[in-house]
Amino acid sequence: MLSGKTVLLGITGGIAAYKICELVRMYKRANANVQIVCTPNALNFVTKLTLQNLSKNDVAVEEFDIKKYNPEHISFADKADIMVIAPATANTISKLANGICDNLLTSIACAFTKPVIIAPAMNCNMWNNPIIQENLQKLHYTILEPETGFLACGYTGKGRLCSIDKIFDKTVELINYKPLNGKKIVITSGGTIEEIDPVRYISNYSSGKMGLALADTAKSFGAEVVLITTKDVTRNYKVVKVKSALDMQKAVEEEFDNADCVIMAAAVADYRAKNIVKQKMKKTSDDEITLELVKNPDILKEISNKKTHQIIVGFCAESENLLENAKTKIVDKGCDYLIANDISRKDIGFSSDYNEVTILNKNGEVKKLERASKMTISKQILEEIYG
Ligand code: PMT
DSSP states (O other): OOTTOEEEEEEOSSGGGGGHHHHHHHHHHTTOEEEEEEOGGGGGTSOHHHHHHHHTSOEEOOTTOOOSSSOHHHHHHHHOSEEEEEEEOHHHHHHHHTTOOOSHHHHHHHHOOSOEEEEEOOOHHHHHOHHHHHHHHHOOSEEOOOEEEEOTTSOEEEEEOOOHHHHHHHHHHHHHOOTTTTOEEEEEESBOOEEEETTEEEOOSOOSHHHHHHHHHHHHTTOEEEEEESSOOOOSSEEEEOOSHHHHHHHHHHHHTTOSEEEEOSBOOSEEESSOOSSOOOOOSOSOOOOOEEEOOOHHHHHHHTOSSOEEEEEEEESSOHHHHHHHHHHHHTOSEEEEEETTOSSSSTTOSEEEEEEEETTSOEEEEEEEEHHHHHHHHHHHHHO
8 A cells, every 4th residue: 555655754752652663563564665753752652673673764863863965854854755743742743833843853844845644642731732722723734633531641531642543544545645646737936026226126025835835735646846936945846936027927838838737826016117227226316216117917817818728727815805806807817716815914825824715716606715724725725626
């Protein structure tokens, strides 16, 4: 079931760590290559020798115990098909939720772009602590919730590691879940940069997070991904860095013919400076100056007009009358789907790790997705398109 696949198994310092030996055996029986990474505390509950014998691999613990040229947290992250963190303690969950990379396991998880499963296990009062629940909400991973029962600390409540079978089954399901196999998906992201002179430009608040989450999700669903972005991104799929709307248009056109789907999550400037001044513009005695702008091409509208077989997906960023404007825009831009988001809110949209969107399709159907991480929203969008 897992032949040719590498499972990166993260073990953290909780009593349930002893149960993970059986999970390693199950992965091995399914022919997986199992690379184990422990936090230092995990080794208080299970020995390195046991895990090495079961996994037939070295067990990594220390971040700076580098034997090879490649930094381990990056090379482990690149090689594995999935990361499973079990048991996941409250401490590790909170670090992951806040981007703290103070050991090898948390550093790898932070650099990991493929599916991650976490199976929390802890005392029931820790599990019910609102801080832990809030941190869990921040993670865009598949969370296998703990079970209710008698806990090692003597309490009875929710906190017991879910069954090993459940972790194994979810691993197999996610590793083999490739609904976009054979599809080429082109995604744009980030705000375009329209130069005025060598030091000044017009742009917007788009961080590129929404487009990047879509690209990572499409990749994990098996698609051939091309991300056209104004941001610096390194990934194991094709990334084309662009600056202006005109650059973006050229890059989209180059990828368009054999694409199956184009998703325009980028915030493209509607106008650019009529003339880009070659030298830095000097301050003058005038209190006002006029900057002449010309219209940029509407990339989305143009590709919708010339589509053959492609599915065209636009985004729309609105600060008022979201649905009304989105309904007009999907018709005007002629796309198959339009994902509308409210950029007046601080807790979603621009720069946030979260979004809340409404999906419109060309048949007039409307579907609202509740606020969730951009990874979760991406998964839901791709499932809606290819569902
Ligand atoms: O990048 P993040 O910080 O994660 O934020 C995500 C986001 C809010 C930028 C994203 O979710 C989003 O809404 N992107 C579209 C922003 C936008 O340009 O909206 P718009 O309503 O102005 O344009 C509608 C559509 O036309 C978009 O798909 C846009 O890419 C496209 N367009 C716009 C102008 C233009 N000249 N050419 C285009 O192709």
